[in-house]
Amino acid sequence: MIIQLGVIDYCLLAVYFAFVLGIGVVLRKGVGGTKDFFESGRALPAWICALGFIGANLGAQEVMGMAASGAKYGIMTSHFYWVGAIPAMVFVAVFMMPFYYGSKARSVPEYLKLRFDEKTRGFNAVTFACMTVMSSGISMYALATLLHAILGWNFHLCIAASGVVVLVYIFMGGLRSAIYNEVLQFFLIVFGFLPLVLLGLKQIGGWSGLKSKLAVVATQHGMAAGAWSHSWAYAGSPHANPMGVEWFGLVMGLGFVLSFGYWCTDFLVVQRAMAAESMSAARRTPIIAAFPKMLFPFLVILPGMLAIALYTAGDLVLPSKGGSLNYDLVVPVMLARFFPSGLLGLGLTALIASFMSGMAGNVTAFNTVWTYDIYQSYIRPGASDAHYLRVGRAATVAGIAASVACAYTAAKFNNIMDVLQLVFAFVNAPLFATFLLGMFWRRATGHGAFFGLLAGTAAAAAHHGLSLPAGAETGIKGGWLSVVHHYPSEMAQNFWTAIWAFSICFVATALVSLGTRQRRSPDELTGLVYALTPKPKDEGLPWTKRPAVLGIGILALTLVLNIIFW
Amino acid sequence: MDLDVRLPIGMMFSLFGLMLAGFGLTSDPSIYAAHSLGINVDLGWGIVLLAFGGTMLTFALRARRRR
Numbered sequence: 001m002i003i004q005l006g007v008i009d010y011c012l013l014a015v016y017f018a019f020v021l022g023i024g025v026v027l028r029k030g031v032g033g034t035k036d037f038f039e040s041g042r043a044l045p046a047w048i049c050a051l052g053f054i055g056a057n058l059g060a061q062e063v064m065g066m067a068a069s070g071a072k073y074g075i076m077t078s079h080f081y082w083v084g085a086i087p088a089m090v091f092v093a094v095f096m097m098p099f100y101y102g103s104k105a106r107s108v109p110e111y112l113k114l115r116f117d118e119k120t121r122g123f124n125a126v127t128f129a130c131m132t133v134m135s136s137g138i139s140m141y142a143l144a145t146l147l148h149a150i151l152g153w154n155f156h157l158c159i160a161a162s163g164v165v166v167l168v169y170i171f172m173g174g175l176r177s178a179i180y181n182e183v184l185q186f187f188l189i190v191f192g193f194l195p196l197v198l199l200g201l202k203q204i205g206g207w208s209g210l211k212s213k214l215a216v217v218a219t220q221h222g223m224a225a226g227a228w229s230h231s232w233a234y235a236g237s238p239h240a241n242p243m244g245v246e247w248f249g250l251v252m253g254l255g256f257v258l259s260f261g262y263w264c265t266d267f268l269v270v271q272r273a274m275a276a277e278s279m280s281a282a283r284r285t286p287i288i289a290a291f292p293k294m295l296f297p298f299l300v301i302l303p304g305m306l307a308i309a310l311y312t313a314g315d316l317v318l319p320s321k322g323g324s325l326n327y328d329l330v331v332p333v334m335l336a337r338f339f340p341s342g343l344l345g346l347g348l349t350a351l352i353a354s355f356m357s358g359m360a361g362n363v364t365a366f367n368t369v370w371t372y373d374i375y376q377s378y379i380r381p382g383a384s385d386a387h388y389l390r391v392g393r394a395a396t397v398a399g400i401a402a403s404v405a406c407a408y409t410a411a412k413f414n415n416i417m418d419v420l421q422l423v424f425a426f427v428n429a430p431l432f433a434t435f436l437l438g439m440f441w442r443r444a445t446g447h448g449a450f451f452g453l454l455a456g457t458a459a460a461a462a463h464h465g466l467s468l469p470a471g472a473e474t475g476i477k478g479g480w481l482s483v484v485h486h487y488p489s490e491m492a493q494n495f496w497t498a499i500w501a502f503s504i505c506f507v508a509t510a511l512v513s514l515g516t517r518q519r520r521s522p523d524e525l526t527g528l529v530y531a532l533t534p535k536p537k538d539e540g541l542p543w544t545k546r547p548a549v550l551g552i553g554i555l556a557l558t559l560v561l562n563i564i565f566w
Numbered sequence: 567m568d569l570d571v572r573l574p575i576g577m578m579f580s581l582f583g584l585m586l587a588g589f590g591l592t593s594d595p596s597i598y599a600a601h602s603l604g605i606n607v608d609l610g611w612g613i614v615l616l617a618f619g620g621t622m623l624t625f626a627l628r629a630r631r632r633r
Contacts, residue, residue, distance in 0.1 A: 008589045012582060019578045026569050048571055180571045187575060191618070195611055199602055340597040342589045342608035346582065 002150045002319075002329070003336045009345030016188070016349045017165060020181055020356075024169030027177045033385045037174035037392050038368040039106060039275055044176070046281035048183055050288035053272040054296075055182025058189060059139060059358020063300055063351065064146075067334075068327035070304025071318075073242045074214060074228030075565055076235070077304070078297040083255040086290050086558045088263035090551040092273075093286040096264050097547075098536050099439055101274055101282040103527045108267040109373040115438045115528045117446030117519070118377075123453065124431075125373035128267060129366055131424045133399055136362035137406020138417065143355040144407065150332045159407055162352075166360050167400045170367070171393055175275055178357075178364045182272075185353040186292075192350025193299050199338040200306035203315070213309035218242075220312070228305065231565045244470075244489025253495025257502040261432035268365040279536055283547040290554045294561065304330050310337075359403065367395040418476050422464070429498045430456020430505030437509050442522075442529045448513030456505025463500040469493045570630065576623030583616025 031037050044052075069077040105111035109128065113121035144158035169177045204210050215225035227234050227241055234241040235250060243250075263269060263286070276282035307330045310316035316337055319326045335347045371392045376383075410417045434453055437444040465481035469490040474480055478493060487493040526532045538546040590609025598606050 008585065011585060015578065015581055015585070019574055023569070023574055030568070180569070180574070183571050184575055184578065187579065187618075191579070191611075191615060195602075195607055199605075199607070202603060338601055340593075340601040340608065342586050342593065343602070343611055346586065346611075 002332055003344065003348070005151065005345065005348070006341035008342050009348065012342075012345035013349050013352070016353065019184065020165060021168055023180050023184070024172040024177045027173030027180065030176065031172075031174050031389075034371070034388045034392060036176070037389055038364075038371065040174065040176040040179060042275060043277050044179065044275050044281075046276055046284040046288055048179060049272050049276045049281065049285040051186045051292075052179035052182040052275075053269055053285055053289040054293050055186040055357050056178075056272055056361030057269055058182075058186065058296075058354055059361070060142060060146075060351065060355040061139070061358065063189065063193075063354045064142075064328060064331050066297075066300040067304035067307070067330045070301035071308040071325075071327045071330050072304075074218075074305060074308075075231050075297075075301065076241060076243050077301045078231050078561075078565065079250060079254060081293060081297050082231075082558050082562055083251060084259040085263065085293055086554060087255065088259040089286040089290040089293065090555055091260060092264040092270070093283050094547050094551050095530075096435070096439060097273060097283045097286070098279065098533060099528055099530075100270055101276070101279050102533065102536075106274075107369055107372050108265060108270055109369055111528070112434075112438070112449070113373075113377075115520070115525070116434075116444075116449040120434075120446055120449045120453065121373060122378070123450065125369050125377075127424065127427045129369050129374065131428075132268065132362040132366040132369070133402045134406050134417070134420060134424070136359045136366070136399070137403040138410055138421075139355050139358045139362070140403055141407035141410040143352065145411075146332070147352075149329070150336075155411075159404060162356060162359065163400050163404055166356055166363060167396065170360060170363055171396050174392075175271070175364050175368070178360045179272060179275060181360060182357050185350075185357045188346075188350045188353050190292075190299065192347045193303065195343060196334055196338055196347065197299060197302050197306070200303060200310070200334065203338075204306060204309055204313070210306065210309050213313050214305065217308055217312050228308075229565075231562065233566055238488035238492055243491055244487075245492045245495060249492055249495040249499070253498045257429065257432060257498040258495070261428055261498070261502075265431045265435050266428075267369060268361050271365055271368065280538075280541065280545060280547075283536070284545065284550065287547055287550045287554060294554065294558055303334050307334050363396060363399045363403070366399040367392050370395045370399070415476065422476065423461075425494075425497075426457045426460035426464070426501065427453075429460040429501035433502050433505040434509060437506065437513070438529070440530045441510075441513075442525055442531055443513055443518060444509060445513045445516045445518050446520075447516040448509045448511075451512045452505045452509025455508035456501045459504035460497050460501035463497045464493070467493055467496070570626045572622045572626035572629075576619050576621075576626055579615050579619030580623060581619070583612045583614070583619055585612070586615060587612030 035041055066077060100111060103111060103114060105114055109121045109125035112124050140159055140162055143162055144155045147153045147158045148155045169181060204213060211229045214228035218225050218227040221242065224234060235247040238244045238246045273282045273285040276285050307316060311318045318333060319329050335344060339347050371388055375391055376388060430453055433456060434449050438449060464478050467485040467487055468474060468479035468483045469477060469487045522532055543549045586608045590606050590612055593608060598604055
């Protein structure tokens with residue numbers, strides 16, 4: 001047990017839960033039909049959608065994982081933001097949102113149906129539904145394991161409590177309730193973690209103090225002194241930086257394929273933007289979200305960097321696991337070190353909130369895809385709206401029940417979950433190629449999309465099966481077919497798996513499309529393909545509301561950050 | 567039914583602020599020496615939260631009056 005809570009800490013936690021549930025109760029009256037429940041009535045202002053957009057993405061894996069990476073890899077972790085998020089967020093806003101929001105599609109799989117065909121939608125809907133339930137289950141498992149480890153709380157009770165709370169507020173208020181809670185949680189994370197960064201920096205002597213301590217960390221690992229405090233300077237060779245990646249794999253694998261694949265095609269985030277009140281608000285959603293996202297490294301990565309620096313200076317004790325440091329516990333250890341009773345309750349509430357919003361985001365995406373893309377399409381089309389609303393609520397219950405089952409499966413057989421996650425990663429890796437061709441090349445056909453996806457997925461699996469990160473054993477880490485290539489790190493292998501999957505899917509989709517007939521008429525493709533869609537008119541809007549202008553601004557700021565921390 | 571999200575946010579953070587600041591005023595100073603470099607962060611951060619919560623509440627109430 002790492003953390004002892006006082007009465008005030010429990011009170012803060014209780015207040016948070018009261019508000020979370022209260023929001024669900026109040027919003028219940030606003031849910032009249034499926035459009036309210038699954039799409040939040042398409043009535044929310046851009047800033048709310050934007051904070052929901054990053055709130056849903058800001059799960060605990062992000063908060064705890066980014067701090068862990070900050071300790072392990074230093075400031076290079078910021079590439080997950082400045083390279084791996086911002087450009088894709090601007091792209092989805094400026095170029096892709098017109099197709100999602102402007103078409104009749106209510107979900108990402110439904111877009112695939114309108115643009116391509118039924119089988120492409122079915123494939124995407126089913127894999128996506130399985131993946132959301134699993135992610136939510138893993139969040140639940142991680143939350144319960146963490147609370148058990150740091151507070152000594154009962155594992156089963158944590159699973160039950162988190163499941164019931166998320167169930168209640170989504171069941172009652174639907175997507176709007178989830179988004180409101182994500183906004184609440186966004187602020188909670190900012191205010192809960194900011195003091196940690198400030199106190200940590202004060203303790204270590206500011207940025208210059210941190211840099212000098214990190215130089216010690218780097219030299220201990222046999223690298224140049226600046227390897228932990230520069231984001232690009234050592235990216236020329238995988239052996240010169242702690243991540244073990246080189247700039248090309250980083251930019252193409254993470255910055256292009258993985259990041260565009262996630263931000264542009266994952267319904268979990270896209271759903272938030274589609275809840276906006278107008279096309280203009282939907283397009284501004286990812287861009288407004290990009291502003292705080294750009295600054296998040298200071299909130300979630302810095303604590304990890306501070307922790308490893310303080311540890312090296314002998315100022316902090318980090319737990320170890322099997323002989324090496326357990327980076328996953330960096331955040332709770334820092335909370336326990338710097339937060340007295342009171343603030344500790346706030347920090348812990350922020351942490352729990354991040355787990356729950358990650359779960360809720362997955363559950364709302366699941367109930368929508370299940371109801372619209374699976375139930376309404378294949379099981380029972382043509383029923384009344386009230387019927388589908390009941391199905392959506394039932395799907396919420398079922399989704400959470402399935403998450404609980406996944407959480408217990410994860411607790412029992414760690415490997416099964418790892419394998420499943422790997423399989424879903426293979427399915428996701430090529431997806432962006434399909435969307436890119438679908439949206440910008442009117443000749444792309446349904447057969448092309450479907451078989452391209454299959455080929456890309458197979459390519460991802462094959463690449464993983466044929467390569468192995470240095471020092472890893474064959475099996476779940478790769479090389480299960482035969483080892484023809486060694487990567488310097490697991491991350492490098494991931495990036496290159498994505499690059500291969502994308503490229504194969506792109507080429508296969510194009511070839512199959514050229515060899516098959518386009519069954520969609522130009523009329524049917526209007527609103528779904530770039531060349532056949534009227535451009536949204538931004539000219540009349542003030543510059544603060546024009547996505548392209550805002551997008552260029554945010555890209556310029558990101559560039560400046562990259563240069564400062566070069 | 568149209569709940570302004572700034573209302574619950576404002577209420578919750580104001581309440582958090584009051585609780586933290588109140589605790590900061592009455593708690594034993596030794597906990598700050600042990601954790602937060604001797605700074606009474608509960609009082610300080612409580613005031614920050616109260617200010618944020620108050621701002622959100624003001625926005626929400628002003629928007630409501632305008633309607």
